[in-house]
Amino acid sequence: MAETTVVAKQESPIKFGKKERKLITDPLNDNNPITVQVLGICSALAVTTGMRNAVVMSIAVVFVCLFSNITTSILRTRIPKQVRMIVQLVIIATLVTIVELTLKAVDFESYKALSVFIGLIITNCIIMGRLEAFAMGNKPYESALDGLGNGIGYGLILIVVAFFRELFGKGSLFDYKIIGHTGEYLINTQTSWLFGWYEHNNLMVLFPSAMFVIGIVIWVHRAWNPKLVDIS
Amino acid sequence: MTAVVALVLAGMYTYLKPTHDRNEALYNKKAILSAVQNHLDSDLSKMSNDQIQEIFDAQIVQKVVNMKGEEVSREDVLALGYKGGMAENIDMKKEVKRNVADQILPVFLFAKDDGTQFYILYTRGKGLWDEIWGNIAFEDDLNTIAGVSFDHVQETPGLGAEIKDNAAWARQFVGKKVYDEDGSFRSVLVRKGGARDPVYEVDGISGATITADGVSEMLSRGLQYYEPYLKSIKG
Amino acid sequence: MDLVNIFIKSAFIENLALAYFLGMCSYLAVSKTVKTAFGLGLAVIFVLGITMPINWVINTWLLGENGIFATDLTFLRLILFIAVIASMVQLVEMVVEKFSPALYSSLGIFLPLITVNCAILGGSLFMVSKEYNFSESVAFGLGGGFGWFLAIIAIAAIREKIRYSNVPPALRGLGMAFILTGLMGMAFMSLMGIDPAAFK
Numbered sequence: 166m167a168e169t170t171v172v173a174k175q176e177s178p179i180k181f182g183k184k185e186r187k188l189i190t191d192p193l194n195d196n197n198p199i200t201v202q203v204l205g206i207c208s209a210l211a212v213t214t215g216m217r218n219a220v221v222m223s224i225a226v227v228f229v230c231l232f233s234n235i236t237t238s239i240l241r242t243r244i245p246k247q248v249r250m251i252v253q254l255v256i257i258a259t260l261v262t263i264v265e266l267t268l269k270a271v272d273f274e275s276y277k278a279l280s281v282f283i284g285l286i287i288t289n290c291i292i293m294g295r296l297e298a299f300a301m302g303n304k305p306y307e308s309a310l311d312g313l314g315n316g317i318g319y320g321l322i323l324i325v326v327a328f329f330r331e332l333f334g335k336g337s338l339f340d341y342k343i344i345g346h347t348g349e350y351l352i353n354t355q356t357s358w359l360f361g362w363y364e365h366n367n368l369m370v371l372f373p374s375a376m377f378v379i380g381i382v383i384w385v386h387r388a389w390n391p392k393l394v395d396i397s
Numbered sequence: 398m399t400a401v402v403a404l405v406l407a408g409m410y411t412y413l414k415p416t417h418d419r420n421e422a423l424y425n426k427k428a429i430l431s432a433v434q435n436h437l438d439s440d441l442s443k444m445s446n447d448q449i450q451e452i453f454d455a456q457i458v459q460k461v462v463n464m465k466g467e468e469v470s471r472e473d474v475l476a477l478g479y480k481g482g483m484a485e486n487i488d489m490k491k492e493v494k495r496n497v498a499d500q501i502l503p504v505f506l507f508a509k510d511d512g513t514q515f516y517i518l519y520t521r522g523k524g525l526w527d528e529i530w531g532n533i534a535f536e537d538d539l540n541t542i543a544g545v546s547f548d549h550v551q552e553t554p555g556l557g558a559e560i561k562d563n564a565a566w567a568r569q570f571v572g573k574k575v576y577d578e579d580g581s582f583r584s585v586l587v588r589k590g591g592a593r594d595p596v597y598e599v600d601g602i603s604g605a606t607i608t609a610d611g612v613s614e615m616l617s618r619g620l621q622y623y624e625p626y627l628k629s630i631k632g
Numbered sequence: 633m634d635l636v637n638i639f640i641k642s643a644f645i646e647n648l649a650l651a652y653f654l655g656m657c658s659y660l661a662v663s664k665t666v667k668t669a670f671g672l673g674l675a676v677i678f679v680l681g682i683t684m685p686i687n688w689v690i691n692t693w694l695l696g697e698n699g700i701f702a703t704d705l706t707f708l709r710l711i712l713f714i715a716v717i718a719s720m721v722q723l724v725e726m727v728v729e730k731f732s733p734a735l736y737s738s739l740g741i742f743l744p745l746i747t748v749n750c751a752i753l754g755g756s757l758f759m760v761s762k763e764y765n766f767s768e769s770v771a772f773g774l775g776g777g778f779g780w781f782l783a784i785i786a787i788a789a790i791r792e793k794i795r796y797s798n799v800p801p802a803l804r805g806l807g808m809a810f811i812l813t814g815l816m817g818m819a820f821m822s823l824m825g826i827d828p829a830a831f832k
Contacts, residue, residue, distance in 0.1 A: 206656035258711040273420035288750035290657040370555030376814030387802035410707040
């Protein structure tokens, strides 16, 4: 948290103009980390079986992305070029360990559910990618905005994917039953109020469906925003 | 820089370690209590940590037994390196790796307010990807299952992971028996394609045959370990 | 457990790419042609095979309670693992460059990419949670690498072919690659039922 105060001192007055806003909104759409930059796919697949996991993971990634961007940006002039990879990785790994230790203390059930995937935030290429592409060449304040934007852009897709997977796979959201019947063999047996005929599609909970859902998200995104279409 | 990083992390780790341990312990206690969920006053998943701890302290008696059915003293458990020396402190992941004849087993006695007693036994085996384990609660007759709770390291969500997530599946075990009329051990079988015996079998999970077989194997092997002890209390 | 058993299991049944979906970023980015995919695949086998045993040694002898410091230092695990991976990648890069320029020119550009390939770190973390011993971790590393290699070659071959198909424009390229990987993942799920003991 000490970093933020440092930022405030260096960068006053802090502007939030058009350029700054673009830093945040760009990763949400035109330059989305998952659907356009294709970074950070691994965890997007593994943790999207339920909304709860996806939200916890998004928060963790936003945190790591924001603070690693700020730290790297502050240190950028002091990092020798040859060892920058290792320095960046140490920064990320430290932040991830902090997240892991905190989560284990605060929400143990999520910690159990996410298991190794918290550790894998380190190799979440989006974080490393932003450090290389942005934080190494920009001031801390801009880097902070960029980190925040990319973290949120990543979380957005995660939550969209988790929404469809949990809704159609388990008929629930945040473990709260929404659609489908309430026969035996359901994860939640509270009474549902919508679409009692709906049979849960177990495939949606399995790994491959994450691929299909992201593929379809990309399809919709690009159909809606044709300038992103891949010509190759 | 590395030194600073290591120091910060070490500080944080030491500071949070008690909370981590407490969470870990509570997680286990919750799993043990959820085997007798039907006999608790309120829904376990809605209870606060303190409430769980309170129920556990007030209504559970812990015992440790060995493969011969004798009770193991606290000193002996401590000597094996389990800090605290109670049944809840035994790290079963380590324990199952030891020589079968030397293993020690936890027993949790749950007493309801009206005086009825339940025996909660532990068993551990292999699923598809990794280990699975369960707490099995028995009624007073040491034969009828009162409830089960299973857990796993990383079974497939939606398939093998149903042993934990699907309460309806676990509820099937209630009322099943593990001894036949002659008193010989029979265990409960998870049958692919649906149970054929109303007393000794439960339905499998479609798409999770290996995990389900793992549960069958773990029950028949793990519960047999307790046989000497169960015989000794039945008299 | 038998070593062959672990090799087969980690290569096919618990395929890092298609069962755990690890290392997807480089998997999707570098699978446009078989030639580049081959290079990256080889590099992954190489690095997994080397880092896995080293990380095993670090985890057991340095961080464990029975290690040389005799305290539980597991909170440093992530940092040390990633540092080992990053430095191993650099070392491998230098060695390969010196002794086999031909291999270097084909592998060269892919090596730095591997540092951020989560299959490598993921493999090490799985090794810890599965509590393998030293030789098992070598088998797991090689098997995992081989499985990843197979997966990336397969998708690259399919992507080369699919370029001639009539895919909706918005789905072309990346979108199709995702759906293909999903289908391949489903195919690999059918391997889950295999009993690895049968290969003994």
